[in-house]
Amino acid sequence: LRRLISRGTLARVALAQRLGIPPSAATQRQHGIDCACYYTENLFVRSPVEGHFCFEGRTAFERRERPLLESLSFEARDELLSRLEAEAARRRGIVPAAAARKARVAAEYSPLRPELWTLCERWLHRDFVDLVEQARAGELRAPPQLAPGIYTLPVFSELFCRLLTEELAHFGASGLPVGQPNSMNRHGALLDELGLSAGLLDPLLSDWLRPLCAALPPLAAAGGASIDHHKAFVVAYRLGEDESLSMHVDNAEVTLNVNLGGGFEQGELLFYGRTAHPLAHHDWHDGGGVGHGVLHLGAQAHAALPITSGERLNLVIWMRSRARRREAGCPMCGQTDRLL
Ligand SMILES: O=C(O)CCC(=O)C(=O)O
Numbered sequence: 001l002r003r004l005i006s007r008g009t010l011a012r013v014a015l016a017q018r019l020g021i022p023p024s025a026a027t028q029r030q031h032g033i034d035c036a037c038y039y040t041e042n043l044f045v046r047s048p049v050e051g052h053f054c055f056e057g058r059t060a061f062e063r064r065e066r067p068l069l070e071s072l073s074f075e076a077r078d079e080l081l082s083r084l085e086a087e088a089a090r091r092r093g094i095v096p097a098a099a100a101r102k103a104r105v106a107a108e109y110s111p112l113r114p115e116l117w118t119l120c121e122r123w124l125h126r127d128f129v130d131l132v133e134q135a136r137a138g139e140l141r142a143p144p145q146l147a148p149g150i151y152t153l154p155v156f157s158e159l160f161c162r163l164l165t166e167e168l169a170h171f172g173a174s175g176l177p178v179g180q181p182n183s184m185n186r187h188g189a190l191l192d193e194l195g196l197s198a199g200l201l202d203p204l205l206s207d208w209l210r211p212l213c214a215a216l217p218p219l220a221a222a223g224g225a226s227i228d229h230h231k232a233f234v235v236a237y238r239l240g241e242d243e244s245l246s247m248h249v250d251n252a253e254v255t256l257n258v259n260l261g262g263g264f265e266q267g268e269l270l271f272y273g274r275t276a277h278p279l280a281h282h283d284w285h286d287g288g289g290v291g292h293g294v295l296h297l298g299a300q301a302h303a304a305l306p307i308t309s310g311e312r313l314n315l316v317i318w319m320r321s322r323a324r325r326r327e328a329g330c331p332m333c334g335q336t337d338r339l340l
């Protein structure tokens, strides 16, 4: 058994070496980097051109993207290459950097509301509790859908949203470091780094969200019945910082996105099908308000329109399934042979 385990580790380290990624990425699974494509594909840049790019290094990129590079000025070309290099370096270093920030927060942060670190029913919306109880009993009356497989539902209590928002402001004032939520959103917080996984998010996933996803056929069929890990973060939109989010798919089998409030205008979520025309549109104000959210397939393309005033805070959970990935491949690249 020991030999098999170490052979597995060695194989992962060898894979990491072949792909030119840090060996720690092959052996540390808890950070949720599930596929080696993370290091070279879907790198997002906002300027001088906005988009997702593959980047295996300057030379390969210059060869493959010659027409694009030739259409840019010398300065813009240099800016694009530097930004891609910086993003690739951020991704290569993300596992140790996140672990170091998490350790520092654990040692130095004094929470305003320590009770937030433990899940209790007070944090959940009463109608969400009912919904999950129906799902557990096999009697779910499915929540309304914006389009097939895009559900709107109450999730958290207003109390939870207010306390978490206050906690995040308190954390921001502490001056402790926090990683950016994901490669597209630059402002907010990675909740695992605050130590919120073990007592709050892990049980939310296993005891509440998994039974619910398992009872909703479009989500269950896409891995929702076997979700077993997550990446959870708060995204913050403010004028002059991140104001909107361009179209993308999530590195998730199923995504939960909940309005934490903030007093903003606009900022609606758009969902796309096979055309550039949105197939559904979610207005956070009409959608039930604070504590209410959207549950959708990670593969459903979506975007967020700009806010026009105030601040918008949303709690997003990218829910992932190892079993589904082993079977159907990484949701970003579709391959199984680069899974870590
Ligand atoms: O701004 C939003 O509400 C959407 C965020 C989102 O799509 C994401 O973080 O994956």
Ligand SMILES: [Fe+2]
Binding pocket: 248, 249, 250, 255, 302
């Ligand atoms: Fe998203």
